[in-house]
Amino acid sequence: MTMDANSFYNRAFSRNRGLINKKEQQKLKNTRVAIPGMGGMGGVHAATLARTGIGKFTIADFDQFDVHNINRQYGAMASTVGQDKAQVMANIINDINPSADVTVINEAVSAENVDDFLADVDVMIDALDVFVIDARRMLYQQARVRGIPVISAGPIGFSAVVNVFSPTGMDFDSFFGLDDSMSQKEMMTALFAGIPLGPHMKYMNVKGVDPESGAAPSLSLACQMGAGMATTEVVRYVLGRSKLKSVPWFMQFDPYARYYKCHYRWLGGMNPIFKLKKRIIKKMIPRLA
Amino acid sequence: MDLNDFYNRAFSRNRGLISEQEQSILKNTRVAIPGMGGMGGTHAATLARTGIGKYTVADFDEFDVHNINRQYGAMASTVGKLKASVMADKVRDINPSADIRVFDVAIGAENVDEFLADVDVVIDALDIFAMAARRLIYRRAKELGIPVLFTAPIGFSAAMFLFSPEGMDCDTFFGFNDEMSNNEMVLYFLAGIGGVGPHLKYMDVTKIDPTTGGAPSVGMACNIGAGMVATEVVNWMLKRRKVKAIPWFMHFDPYAHHYKQHYRWLGARNPIQRLRMKVLRKMVPALN
Numbered sequence: 001m002t003m004d005a006n007s008f009y010n011r012a013f014s015r016n017r018g019l020i021n022k023k024e025q026q027k028l029k030n031t032r033v034a035i036p037g038m039g040g041m042g043g044v045h046a047a048t049l050a051r052t053g054i055g056k057f058t059i060a061d062f063d064q065f066d067v068h069n070i071n072r073q074y075g076a077m078a079s080t081v082g083q084d085k086a087q088v089m090a091n092i093i094n095d096i097n098p099s100a101d102v103t104v105i106n107e108a109v110s111a112e113n114v115d116d117f118l119a120d121v122d123v124m125i126d127a128l129d130v131f132v133i134d135a136r137r138m139l140y141q142q143a144r145v146r147g148i149p150v151i152s153a154g155p156i157g158f159s160a161v162v163n164v165f166s167p168t169g170m171d172f173d174s175f176f177g178l179d180d181s182m183s184q185k186e187m188m189t190a191l192f193a194g195i196p197l198g199p200h201m202k203y204m205n206v207k208g209v210d211p212e213s214g215a216a217p218s219l220s221l222a223c224q225m226g227a228g229m230a231t232t233e234v235v236r237y238v239l240g241r242s243k244l245k246s247v248p249w250f251m252q253f254d255p256y257a258r259y260y261k262c263h264y265r266w267l268g269g270m271n272p273i274f275k276l277k278k279r280i281i282k283k284m285i286p287r288l289a
Numbered sequence: 290m291d292l293n294d295f296y297n298r299a300f301s302r303n304r305g306l307i308s309e310q311e312q313s314i315l316k317n318t319r320v321a322i323p324g325m326g327g328m329g330g331t332h333a334a335t336l337a338r339t340g341i342g343k344y345t346v347a348d349f350d351e352f353d354v355h356n357i358n359r360q361y362g363a364m365a366s367t368v369g370k371l372k373a374s375v376m377a378d379k380v381r382d383i384n385p386s387a388d389i390r391v392f393d394v395a396i397g398a399e400n401v402d403e404f405l406a407d408v409d410v411v412i413d414a415l416d417i418f419a420m421a422a423r424r425l426i427y428r429r430a431k432e433l434g435i436p437v438l439f440t441a442p443i444g445f446s447a448a449m450f451l452f453s454p455e456g457m458d459c460d461t462f463f464g465f466n467d468e469m470s471n472n473e474m475v476l477y478f479l480a481g482i483g484g485v486g487p488h489l490k491y492m493d494v495t496k497i498d499p500t501t502g503g504a505p506s507v508g509m510a511c512n513i514g515a516g517m518v519a520t521e522v523v524n525w526m527l528k529r530r531k532v533k534a535i536p537w538f539m540h541f542d543p544y545a546h547h548y549k550q551h552y553r554w555l556g557a558r559n560p561i562q563r564l565r566m567k568v569l570r571k572m573v574p575a576l577n
Contacts, residue, residue, distance in 0.1 A: 003354070008354060008365070011354040011355050012354050012355065012357035012358060013357070013358045014355050014358070015355055015359065015504075015505065015506055016358055016505065016507055018492060018493040018494075018495075018496035018497075018504075018505025019444055019445065019491070019492060019493070019505045019506075019507055020507070044512070048508050048509055048512055051357065051358050051359055052358070052507060052508055052509060053358065067295060067298045067299050068298050068299065068302055070300070070338065070383060070384070071299060071300045071301070071303050071338055071339070071340065072302065076383075077379075077383055078295070078381075078382050078383070078385050094365075095366050096357060096363075096364055096365070097357070098365050158306070158523075160516075162543075203306070203529070206305075217302065217303065217304060217305025217306045218302055218306075219303060219306055219307075220334075220335050220338035220339055221335055221339060221519035221520055222516065224331070224335050224513070224519070225512065225513055225516035225517070227509070227512050228447075228509040228510065228511075228512030228513035228516065228543065229513070229543045231509040231512070232445050232509050232543045232544050233543075235445075235509075236544065241544075243544070243546060245546065251546065253541060253543065253548065255449070255516065255520045255521075255539065255541070256520050256524065256530070258533070258539060258548075258550055260546075260547075260548030262546050
């Protein structure tokens with residue numbers, strides 16, 4: 001390629017004009033997004049943000065791609081089975097935007113490496129495995145201390161649920177009602193209860209959810225929508241656009257049920273209906289009891 | 290691992306939402322996608338990961354650097370390569386047993402029947418401005434009893450349309466006829482897909498230029514559109530819930546926190562729609 005890196009960037013993202021102006025594009029180019037987890041959601045987030053022109057990434061995953069990841073994970077292909085997830089996604093980001101500055105951590109994020117992981121980060125997107133709890137709580141706490149917002153998108157059946165945690169708003173533990181005295185199963189139950197009892201309950205078989213094997217039904221199409229919604233929130237946050245709805249607000253979109261709702265969970269984990277839901281969830285998913 | 294085992298393992302995590310029997314229906318489904326650009330590439334990849342087994346894809350164009358902000362197959366390493374061939378390789382890498390027919394040429398009267406052979410669902414992912422090919426494909430698909438799905442990324446939003454072979458046709462819905470110029474049809478088309486919604490508040494429509502084919506579009510809206518269309522493909526093939534075909538259409542805008550199911554009575558002859566046409570004519574000077 002004869003084009004220099006700057007001209008390439010300007011040309012590659014020129015069609016964002018009309019929605020994102022030149023000055024805003026420059027801001028996105030200088031934004032660093034941290035994504036722990038390069039699986040179902042993380043990979044699609046990374047690719048979607050890269051195509052939006054986000055210029056800096058810090059990504060982490062300890063795992064390698066396996067064949068059963070293919071139904072939803074961006075980097076999972078016949079040709080990448082067995083390769084490190086984070087490294088494969090870094091290569092894809094750099095192929096989309098050769099001037100992207102990508103920091104790769106081929107291990108799990110923990111208390112030991114969290115300082116490196118969150119260094120210079122503007123926004124974090126939570127793309128950890130659903131069943132990871134301790135590392136997730138630690139990351140949300142550390143991000144909050146540093147004034148970093150955290151966005152999460154969950155593929156739930158044919159739908160996607162999006163949460164935006166502003167560093168000045170309600171925190172992760174308060175929103176889900178978590179504290180250190182709870183067992184892993186109690187915390188998992190609370191996180192599941194945090195998913196709205198939306199229309200997906202009618203068509204999804206939740207009995208198959210197994211926290212031990214880490215298996216839950218999930219579709220690529222829901223990951224696509226979740227990444228589209230989360231990227232919209234990254235753009236909104238970084239560019240200071242209007243209509244930010246942070247936790248205890250959260251959003252669910254379900255094209256199968258033709259449903260979109262902005263939910264408001266008053267008091268977060270202390271909400272009386274939420275507490276009732278935790279009891280229902282325990283009965284619905286046998287392995288959480 | 291043989292190809293069958295690979296397929297079963299690759300799509301095993303769809304269980305709980307798509308049963309084994311339903312998965313084998315999807316494996317035997319052929320989807321035709323004319324256009325491997327912003328929407329087409331993302332459609333192909335999303336459907337491939339859902340386990341759709343057969344594809345007929347078409348694009349005469351090669352990837353260019355300015356496609357990178359939204360087109361699935363556009364990368365530094367694919368600039369200058371044929372879009373349809375690049376995407377066929379990507380689909381095959383996701384599902385090595387996929388059966389893919391590739392058209393590296395434009396679709397016209399001479400090859401439309403070949404393009405639509407054995408097809409269960411068509412997804413219109415043509416360039417917004419490719420009106421002749423669009424009308425030809427919709428007309429022929431209707432005659433052959435094939436549904437056509439279409440989604441447009443509009444600002445940060447996506448609108449989704451399903452043309453059932455028994456329902457209202459494309460010409461009636463958008464108001465096309467043989468006497469119109471291409472620009473005139475583009476105007477009707479844009480008014481039909483994006484004439485209503487919150488995007489009109491935040492989107493600079495003066496950037497639309499039919500002579501260069503340039504219109505503002507972002508990758509995140511393509512993700513939303515592909516998710517909505519894949520949902521309808523799954524539902525059409527598995528007949529799980531009621532279909533809402535044209536003149537119904539759905540519009541989701543996460544930026545404006547807006548979702549609406551529209552019903553456009555009479556299609557393009559709807560009185561409010563005719564009023565919108567007049568407004569759009571003033572808003573997009575390049576189309577007049």
